[in-house]
Amino acid sequence: MYFPEPHDTNDDSMGVKRKTNQINEQRGRKQISQQIEALKSLLPECNSVVTTKVFILECAVNNLRRLRDSVQQIENNVEALRKYNDSLRAQLRYMNQPPPSQQQQQQRESESENMYKQHQYHDNYF
16 A cells, blocks of 8 residues: 655745745845935935945944034033033122121221231241
8 A cells, every 4th residue: 555755844834934034034124225225314425425335324423423522512511601600690699799888898807907917927927
């Protein structure tokens, strides 16, 4: 009696897996290409010339570095302006103080005179 060998389903399943894998890889490459083109459209220096994917990525990296440096410079300028603003506010508070009364003025003069005498004594002693 003759029994035919059953068809090897393992080969069929490997072919289906391979084809599915190829389709997924093609889809992934297409998505990468679309995103590279979207990136190219955002980079002005890449729009005027024929470019490769590597060139587009290099342009993107350079552009991001420039932006990072600009942000750092702006943050430094903001900090300097804050300090300058604080000093201007302090000057304004000082200018807006009411003039000292005669008693306060005499007290300040007396304090200044005492300090002067202390320094004179100190200078003469040494």
